Amino acid sequence: MRTTSVNHFILETLQDSQTHLNAHQVYEQVRQRLPSLNPSTVYRALERLALAGKISVSDMGCGAVVYEAVGGCRHHHLVCHGCGAVITLGDDLVRGWFAQVEAGHHFQVATNHLVLFGYCEACRQKGEGQEQSLWEA
Amino acid sequence: MRTTSVNHFILETLQDSQTHLNAHQVYEQVRQRLPSLNPSTVYRALERLALAGKISVSDMGCGAVVYEAVGGCRHHHLVCHGCGAVITLGDDLVRGWFAQVEAGHHFQVATNHLVLFGYCEACRQKGEGQEQSLWEA
DNA sequence: AATTATAATGCAAATAATTGCAATTGCAAA
DNA sequence: TTTGCAATTGCAATTATTTGCATTATAATT
Ligand SMILES: [Zn+2]
Ligand SMILES: [Zn+2]
Ligand SMILES: [Zn+2]
Ligand SMILES: [Zn+2]
Numbered sequence A, B: 001m002r003t004t005s006v007n008h009f010i011l012e013t014l015q016d017s018q019t020h021l022n023a024h025q026v027y028e029q030v031r032q033r034l035p036s037l038n039p040s041t042v043y044r045a046l047e048r049l050a051l052a053g054k055i056s057v058s059d060m061g062c063g064a065v066v067y068e069a070v071g072g073c074r075h076h077h078l079v080c081h082g083c084g085a086v087i088t089l090g091d092d093l094v095r096g097w098f099a100q101v102e103a104g105h106h107f108q109v110a111t112n113h114l115v116l117f118g119y120c121e122a123c124r125q126k127g128e129g130q131e132q133s134l135w136e137a
Numbered sequence C: 001a002a003t004t005a006t007a008a009t010g011c012a013a014a015t016a017a018t019t020g021c022a023a024t025t026g027c028a029a030a
Numbered sequence D: 001t002t003t004g005c006a007a008t009t010g011c012a013a014t015t016a017t018t019t020g021c022a023t024t025a026t027a028a029t030t
Helices: A005-017 A023-031 A039-051 A091-105 A121-125 B005-017 B023-031 B039-051 B091-105 B121-125
Strands: A055-058 A066-069 A075-080 A086-090 A107-109 A115-120 B055-058 B066-069 B075-080 B086-090 B107-109 B115-120
Touching: A005 A023, A005 A039, A005 A066, A023 A039, A039 A055, A075 A091, A075 B107, A086 A091, A086 B091, A091 A107, A091 B086, A091 B091, A091 B115, A107 B075, A115 A121, A115 B091, B005 B023, B005 B039, B005 B066, B023 B039, B039 B055, B075 B091, B086 B091, B091 B107, B115 B121
Parallel strands: A075 A115, B075 B115
Antiparallel strands: A055 A066, A075 A086, A107 B115, A115 B107, B055 B066, B075 B086
């Protein structure tokens, strides 16, 4: 990966924001410094940075895929299908399990920002996620 | 969820194919029985079936999201970034870990087809996934 | 500094997926 | 059955993302 200004600015933007940004948000930020920037350049740079392990790429149910800088303390998330709540999961529990998977399958896991969907306590009590239908087997 | 023919045919298509199909493939299949079918109807029906837990939705790195019927024996996958190899992971190891996550966070995990990316043994030996850059901290 | 090979970019076009809205349909209550 | 409501659909427009190709820029080599 070459040291282009786009790579640099995107990484800087994600590191500074410390949150999940979608491609358009990254584009708008970086465009302030590189006015001639093209959206497809951003998509390609994001893909590059992700493959290099410098950022994470995740579908968190927000319509567009979101990106985040992968810093010293990794983390993961639980996202509620009912209310959209995002719970952060430390890396300890995840790393340990990944190690098990790796050991059992001769495979090196690179996923650096796992997102699991489900239902939070509040939504579960409201009955969310209990959809039934006439089709049940 | 109502018992519409679209819901029925989509579910049947996915159950019969026993593989991962993308939205366009599902559309083509079902359209043979419902010629006036519209793609957006398929997307919406797929979303519905997924929310009801009858099918899984996953990005397996094929460009388009893929869907699969969730049958009796659940499974998950490891996908190699280097060569695209897809390794199937039984549900036992996954279910156990999900239970841990659920217990620790008052959250009911609904993810029914987990996909982890990484590098297979062969690609690891070829040096894939070892990309370095001039930027290393 | 000039040359070369290849990675990165811009642009336009293609593909994938979502959304608003009016018309239709399934389902259940009357 | 008939009626009424809400879920579902088609269609067009919008948004999100990818891709082909010609051009430009980076970094190594001469
Ligand atoms: Zn995060
Ligand atoms: Zn919730
Ligand atoms: Zn599968
Ligand atoms: Zn591989």
